Amino acid sequence: MADRMDVRRIALGLPEVEEADDHFGFSARGRGGKLKGFAWTWNERLEPKRPRVPNNDVLAVRVANAQDKETLLASDPAKFFTEPHYNGFPAVLVRLPAIQADELAELITDAWLAVVPARLGRELRSRGRGAG
Numbered sequence: 001m002a003d004r005m006d007v008r009r010i011a012l013g014l015p016e017v018e019e020a021d022d023h024f025g026f027s028a029r030g031r032g033g034k035l036k037g038f039a040w041t042w043n044e045r046l047e048p049k050r051p052r053v054p055n056n057d058v059l060a061v062r063v064a065n066a067q068d069k070e071t072l073l074a075s076d077p078a079k080f081f082t083e084p085h086y087n088g089f090p091a092v093l094v095r096l097p098a099i100q101a102d103e104l105a106e107l108i109t110d111a112w113l114a115v116v117p118a119r120l121g122r123e124l125r126s127r128g129r130g131a132g
Helices: 004-012 066-075 101-115 118-126
Strands: 017-019 025-029 035-044 053-062 091-095
Touching (some): 004 017, 004 025, 004 101, 053 101
Antiparallel strands (some): 035 053, 053 091
């Protein structure tokens, strides 16, 4: 079972990651230097027409493309899901209590790789870490 402490440890262990000041989220500078989020707390709509509220047990995680999203969603619905707000957006929602920390580390690393310049991915791999 993973938790927010695992998320923070994994995300901040990757190069050039910034933690948001105003919410639980992690970003890295993408191609072009703009910050791009790769993992953040899901904001759930509990009541129609009311503001969304953070659900600390669910993490939104960036994926490389729609195929990767569909593969994850089909692999284990107890761990991975989506909602209409994320239709057409390359991210899945992950139930932290349903996932082990090592699997979460792979997801977060892949999410980071999806937003950073290729050179950072090569550097991480050359140090013997990272996905793929």
